[in-house]
Amino acid sequence: MMVKSKNYFPELNSIRGLSVLAVFFLHAIHLDQGTGFFSKMVYYFHANLFLGLDVFFILSSFLLTWLGINEYKARGNFSFINYFTRRVLRIWPLYILLMIFSFIIVPYAADYFNVPVTLPPAYYYLFFISNFYLEGHVYFLRFLWTLSVEEQFYLFWGLCMLVLQKRMLLCVLLLTATSIVYTVYAVQSGADVYYNTLIYLFDFAVGILAAMLMQKGHYIVEVFKKMTTVKSLLFLLLLPVLFIIMFCITNFAPNVFGQWSDVIMRYVFIVYTGFFIIDQMVNEKAFLKLKSQPFLIYTGKISYGLYCFHGIVLTFGMIVLQKLEINMPSILRVLLFLAVNYLVASISYQFVEKPFLKLKDKLRRA
Numbered sequence: 001m002m003v004k005s006k007n008y009f010p011e012l013n014s015i016r017g018l019s020v021l022a023v024f025f026l027h028a029i030h031l032d033q034g035t036g037f038f039s040k041m042v043y044y045f046h047a048n049l050f051l052g053l054d055v056f057f058i059l060s061s062f063l064l065t066w067l068g069i070n071e072y073k074a075r076g077n078f079s080f081i082n083y084f085t086r087r088v089l090r091i092w093p094l095y096i097l098l099m100i101f102s103f104i105i106v107p108y109a110a111d112y113f114n115v116p117v118t119l120p121p122a123y124y125y126l127f128f129i130s131n132f133y134l135e136g137h138v139y140f141l142r143f144l145w146t147l148s149v150e151e152q153f154y155l156f157w158g159l160c161m162l163v164l165q166k167r168m169l170l171c172v173l174l175l176t177a178t179s180i181v182y183t184v185y186a187v188q189s190g191a192d193v194y195y196n197t198l199i200y201l202f203d204f205a206v207g208i209l210a211a212m213l214m215q216k217g218h219y220i221v222e223v224f225k226k227m228t229t230v231k232s233l234l235f236l237l238l239l240p241v242l243f244i245i246m247f248c249i250t251n252f253a254p255n256v257f258g259q260w261s262d263v264i265m266r267y268v269f270i271v272y273t274g275f276f277i278i279d280q281m282v283n284e285k286a287f288l289k290l291k292s293q294p295f296l297i298y299t300g301k302i303s304y305g306l307y308c309f310h311g312i313v314l315t316f317g318m319i320v321l322q323k324l325e326i327n328m329p330s331i332l333r334v335l336l337f338l339a340v341n342y343l344v345a346s347i348s349y350q351f352v353e354k355p356f357l358k359l360k361d362k363l364r365r366a
Contacts, residue, residue, distance in 0.1 A: 007066075013297045013303075014280075017296040017297065017301075019056055020052065020300070021052075026050055040247075041247055051266065057153070057203035057204055058210075061204040061205075062211045063207075064083075066211040080161075084158055090353075091147065098144070102119070125141070131197060132148075134195065140312045143308075144308065149195075153200075157208075169209075182199065187259055207277075214278060214282075220275075221278055224283050232287040235279065239276075242272075301349065304345075306341055308348075313341045314337055
């Protein structure tokens with residue numbers, strides 16, 4: 001049975017909210033590895049919070065594919081211009097403000113206060129290729145490399161949906177193969193295994209496949225739909241158990257997987273996330289119901305601003321505290337910065353993003 005088509009899923013906002021919080025705490029909290037078993041485990045879990053970025057990519061490809069299939073069903077065709085215009089309305093308004101702040105206001109302020117600042121060539125960010133600029137530069141800009149990966153995928157996948165609408169499974173296979181081949185090459189050769197877009201093609205492939213399975217009401221979707229609360233709880237516990245198992249293997253028998261342990265765990269996490277999305281969307285008996293979590297839903301709604309501003313908040317927050325000679329416990333500092341980040345992101349959503357989002361929704365064709 002096909003899943004009823006709609007375009008808003010509060011549970012996906014909650015997943016996005018959890019992911020942006022994971023990324024924030026990754027960057028706001030700095031841990032020492034320590035020597036004890038449990039301190040090493042905490043460090044391991046904290047280091048893996050970066051996987052929240054993978055969730056962003058999975059969700060993006062899922063939603064874009066879902067909307068693209070719906071449009072094709074409703075209209076019999078797919079408009080690339082309409083599709084890319086909606087992407088521009090979602091990403092560019094806030095991004096342009098960040099570019100003005102970073103490449104006009106910051107240099108002027110740095111010169112005025114005689115403070116050194118290292119900026120990359122602006123065109124890397126203006127043309128969304130900053131993930132290929134690997135030289136060191138100002139902290140708050142570095143996080144925006146993920147938007148370059150997103151924009152590159154938007155362009156590629158829009159063209160695929162235009163000309164390969166009936167060959168999506170082939171696209172999934174090609175994306176998966178390309179990503180795995182490059183990942184193996186990068187790990188063995190020492191090439192970039194973090195910023196390169198090819199690394200994340202597997203994320204996008206999983207999101208695309210999840211949307212296809214949902215649209216077709218595949219057997220896998222029916223399995224999750226009929227899952228009991230107990231089975232849902234066991235599925236929920238599966239991920240932390242797998243992380244603990246991998247941690248124990250890397251800690252007690254590091255030669256078992258060697259340099260591949262992180263790669264293997266990342267692939268496991270990505271596949272699990274695809275299943276988790278399906279579970280949250282179709283399982284009414286799910287142990288964890290993210291579609292009824294107002295705080296996480298709101299966090300997901302403003303997650304773009306939370307992500308874009310968190311580098312600025314962390315950077316200038318530390319500067320202000322140092323200038324005022326305020327010394328506070330690290331946990332209070334993190335919570336303060338988180339609250340400020342929410343405030344700034346909420347203002348951004350209300351006055352910068354929302355007007356363009358309304359226009360974007362008017363352009364939706366299905």
